[in-house]
Amino acid sequence: MGFPSALPDETLYSRLIRYQMLTGLNPETLAINFFGRKRVSIHPFLTIGANRVAELAKEDVNSILKNQTLGHFFAFFLPKYKKQIFSKLLQDDAAAAFRACQLSNFKNNEPPLIKYCPDCAKEDIQNHGVSYWHLFHQIPGIDTCPHHSLNLIKVNCSENRTFPAYFLPDPSQKSEVSSYESSEFAGYVKTYFARILSTESYSIESLKERIRHSGYGLGNSRFQTGRLCKDLHLFSQCLNNTSASLLISSPMEVRYLFFLLKGGVSQHPIKYLLLEFLLSRVIVHSEPVIKVRNEAKSIAEENIEEKCVKLLNKGLSLSEISKITGKSRCYLRGLAYKRNIELESRPKKVTPEYRAIILMFAARGFHRKCIAEHLCISTGSVEQVISSVPELVTRRKRMKYESKRRRYKLQILRSVEANPQAIKQDIRNACPNAFYWLYRNEKEWLNKTMPLALKPSPPRKMQLK
Numbered sequence: 001m002g003f004p005s006a007l008p009d010e011t012l013y014s015r016l017i018r019y020q021m022l023t024g025l026n027p028e029t030l031a032i033n034f035f036g037r038k039r040v041s042i043h044p045f046l047t048i049g050a051n052r053v054a055e056l057a058k059e060d061v062n063s064i065l066k067n068q069t070l071g072h073f074f075a076f077f078l079p080k081y082k083k084q085i086f087s088k089l090l091q092d093d094a095a096a097a098f099r100a101c102q103l104s105n106f107k108n109n110e111p112p113l114i115k116y117c118p119d120c121a122k123e124d125i126q127n128h129g130v131s132y133w134h135l136f137h138q139i140p141g142i143d144t145c146p147h148h149s150l151n152l153i154k155v156n157c158s159e160n161r162t163f164p165a166y167f168l169p170d171p172s173q174k175s176e177v178s179s180y181e182s183s184e185f186a187g188y189v190k191t192y193f194a195r196i197l198s199t200e201s202y203s204i205e206s207l208k209e210r211i212r213h214s215g216y217g218l219g220n221s222r223f224q225t226g227r228l229c230k231d232l233h234l235f236s237q238c239l240n241n242t243s244a245s246l247l248i249s250s251p252m253e254v255r256y257l258f259f260l261l262k263g264g265v266s267q268h269p270i271k272y273l274l275l276e277f278l279l280s281r282v283i284v285h286s287e288p289v290i291k292v293r294n295e296a297k298s299i300a301e302e303n304i305e306e307k308c309v310k311l312l313n314k315g316l317s318l319s320e321i322s323k324i325t326g327k328s329r330c331y332l333r334g335l336a337y338k339r340n341i342e343l344e345s346r347p348k349k350v351t352p353e354y355r356a357i358i359l360m361f362a363a364r365g366f367h368r369k370c371i372a373e374h375l376c377i378s379t380g381s382v383e384q385v386i387s388s389v390p391e392l393v394t395r396r397k398r399m400k401y402e403s404k405r406r407r408y409k410l411q412i413l414r415s416v417e418a419n420p421q422a423i424k425q426d427i428r429n430a431c432p433n434a435f436y437w438l439y440r441n442e443k444e445w446l447n448k449t450m451p452l453a454l455k456p457s458p459p460r461k462m463q464l465k
């Protein structure tokens with residue numbers, strides 16, 4: 001029985017399981033055949049047995065290690081341990097390979113997990129007749145399938161580590177839609193991961209150069225660490241599915257960056273990838289300090305908006321888009337109005353004719369409730385239409401301001417007229433809202449209109465003395 005050839009992006013672990021399924025051999029017998037011992041621990045992405053598989057399948061052992069385990073991924077980010085990682089994998093010493101990848105130092109207390117996307121599993125069955133474990137899904141810190149924007153299902157594989165038998169992804173499981181940011185990040189890592197195969201090793205110096213180029217430099221040798229931490233933290237908050245131990249915990253956690261840029265200290269590869277992803281999204285401006293900060297803050301927001309517009313143009317329903325992007329239906333409807341996108345699920349009553357009527361009444365200063373009652377639609381719908389025209393919003397704000405100004409001034413004037421003997425304090429107590437609003441916005445007019453302040457006279461006791 002030949003060894004099953006590798007399917008696209010398949011792990012060595014997955015091939016071993018498929019071999020066991022094809023031969024029908026007892027896992028223990030297979031372990032003896034492969035490794036010369038009954039009990040052997042097989043790791044999902046640092047899998048041993050490459051030598052034996054290369055022999056059986058007549059393949060290049062280095063190619064197996066590179067394309068079917070994450071050995072090269074860790075070797076790329078930890079060049080100091082590159083030789084050790086590959087030699088331990090070739091010696092079938094899984095525990096030593098795990099230690100060489102520094103995984104025991106990364107404070108990752110999770111049990112050994114294997115991950116898969118149920119939609120990928122379904123597609124694999126359709127295309128190849130079998131579901132299998134993808135290598136990309138196994139990258140620690142990646143919890144989303146970039147193709148289907150689904151959260152990866154995590155399966156505890158500690159029980160199956162002796163030698164996995166009949167253990168392949170179950171396509172019948174359901175998974176939730178991931179956040180937009182997680183999906184984008186996973187897509188970025190996937191592209192990066194493909195590039196790693198032909199690259200030597202990760203360079204911290206190049207990373208520093210990219211940080212400077214992205215507007216976070218401070219002179220020739222320093223960085224705006226605080227600002228970079230703040231932006232990194234802002235982005236990390238959007239990755240709700242990634243293990244918290246891999247993310248920056250607060251905008252003040254400067255040491256997170258310090259250790260990344262220091263070199264020398266082994267850091268989890270995903271931390272570098274998070275930083276690289278953030279830098280890839282920052283738009284470089286001639287005024288880096290303020291402008292980039294503001295833009296970095298709204299990077300995620302801008303990307304979401306563009307993604308929403310794309311999906312709206314595709315004709316997806318508001319609830320579907322809301323599920324994918326995490327944005328509310330109100331936000332999406334407002335965005336559609338703003339960009340003049342026809343909505344399939346738009347309420348029938350708010351037709352283009354109604355929209356024109358709403359805008360006309362709004363421009364004339366009618367209250368939104370009056371417009372809603374007149375057209376027999378909800379106030380929210382009227383608000384949506386009005387807020388899609390920024391000039392109209394500004395004009396209505398001004399009108400509201402003027403109306404309030406006139407009303408409050410009249411209140412004060414009437415109060416002064418009705419109480420000619422009243423002092424300033426009496427008027428203030430009689431109409432406090434008007435007084436304080438005018439005090440903030442029309443102080444000069446208020447001082448002129450209010451009763452004159454009385455000259456303070458000393459108490460009688462003082463006069464006697």
Ligand SMILES: [Zn+2]
Nearest residue numbers: 117120145148
């Ligand atoms: Zn998938």
